[in-house]
Amino acid sequence: MSPAKVQAIHLLEGEWGKPGCTICWNFCIDGAPKVAKEVIEDIDNTKLSTTFKVIEGDLMEAYKSFKVIVQATPKGHGSVVHWTLIFEKLNENIPAPTAFLDNAVDFTKDINAHLTQAKA
Template sequence: MPLSGTIVKQVNIKSDGDMFLETFRYRPYHVSQMSPGMLKGVDLHEGEWGTVGSVIVWNMLQVAKEVIEAVNEENKSVRFKVTEGDIMEAYKTFAVTIRVDTHEEENVVTWTLDYEKVNEYIPNPDRLMELALNVTIDVETYHLLHLQPH
């Protein structure tokens, strides 16, 4: 079983794709309000929300301290590199990229998990991908109910 891998999953959303990405980039602390069953809280430890080099701590099934590694305005993507926390007990490296493709009323959110396991006995991060997909649904539902014109 290889130690390094990439998992990519896509979710179609009807809510505004740009708003979805902006939530994760500039206001991730709102995600815990939008998906309280999945996230307990999100805190900024260094820098400013949405800027490369900022350090954010996500308290979910596991705690993950992440740094915003890259922002691509043209590609509508944000990449987070996990630097500390429970996840790093199982993975030497772990990064999450969120990309949004907007197509009029239909938008696609792509989650990419890049990882290197500590050893061959560590499972692939399928549970973390499932968490990301569930959070996507919660954030979309919140946006459709509260932020979009009816």
């Protein structure tokens, strides 16, 4: 759905879509290949949200901790997706992860385009 942003997602441990599973993402930010190993910490079916905790990979070179919460809020015949990043920088010289967030927004737009096209 978004090959320019995400090249591969591999299940390393556990069951797909279940809390506790470990996933490896291969993705690009600003054209540079990145890797993130994440654990799904929580899936809230009431809030329609999933919380990912990054445990290894390129992001951990700049951040002590990094979590991503993706939440879908129903709207009309679709949903609005909210991305929340919770992070702690290794030091004050590390920039905020705006490129990661920009990538997430573009990734969401690509998924929307794919789903909209599939409905047509």
